[in-house]
Amino acid sequence: MTIIKPIDLRPDPLDLDVSILPDAINYAEDIRQISPLDLTGTAEVLEEHGGAKEIIEDIRLRASFSGRFELLCARCLEPGEQDLSGDFDLIFRPTGVDARSGERAISEAETEIGYYEQSGLVLEDVVREQVLLSLPDRSLCKPGCKGLCPHCGQNRNETECNCGVAPADPRWSALAGLAGAIKSKQN
Numbered sequence: 001m002t003i004i005k006p007i008d009l010r011p012d013p014l015d016l017d018v019s020i021l022p023d024a025i026n027y028a029e030d031i032r033q034i035s036p037l038d039l040t041g042t043a044e045v046l047e048e049h050g051g052a053k054e055i056i057e058d059i060r061l062r063a064s065f066s067g068r069f070e071l072l073c074a075r076c077l078e079p080g081e082q083d084l085s086g087d088f089d090l091i092f093r094p095t096g097v098d099a100r101s102g103e104r105a106i107s108e109a110e111t112e113i114g115y116y117e118q119s120g121l122v123l124e125d126v127v128r129e130q131v132l133l134s135l136p137d138r139s140l141c142k143p144g145c146k147g148l149c150p151h152c153g154q155n156r157n158e159t160e161c162n163c164g165v166a167p168a169d170p171r172w173s174a175l176a177g178l179a180g181a182i183k184s185k186q187n
Helices: 123-134 170-175 178-186
Strands: 014-020 031-033 037-049 055-072 079-094 113-116
Touching: 014 123, 031 123, 037 123, 055 123, 079 123
Parallel strands: 079 113
Antiparallel strands: 014 037, 031 055, 037 055, 055 079
């Protein structure tokens, strides 16, 4: 676990050139890192004046990452490999600095700020979040994936099933010619 503290960022920013090994970060049950995840960037401390005698030490983390992952296919649920990469520029401030009693509205800028504990910012937690945010909406094991049969559940990439096309549900019969009727009325 790599912990970044404001004291580590003085007098100069910290250059990051890290290779995170597979299984070092638990992303999710259906996401597995299968190559080293390369991370390069910098971490620096930003001082913000919070009052007459209060200085808040924010950590700014700018970095790029890239690695190979195994994701479950959205059609057949088999694992497929995919390269993921991304860039981020994030600001973290100490937990509790913004705490005020009662409810209050936050500004849009405040929604862009993360928080770190007194022990420091855990780099792997930041990387995990950024990898999860970089995931595609749907991933496929291959472009022409045929998926699972909706009737028997057979993986149609491996074998063809004998289910054929199921008859339409009779409850939908009243809507059978609706598309054609709408088109004829529009012409």
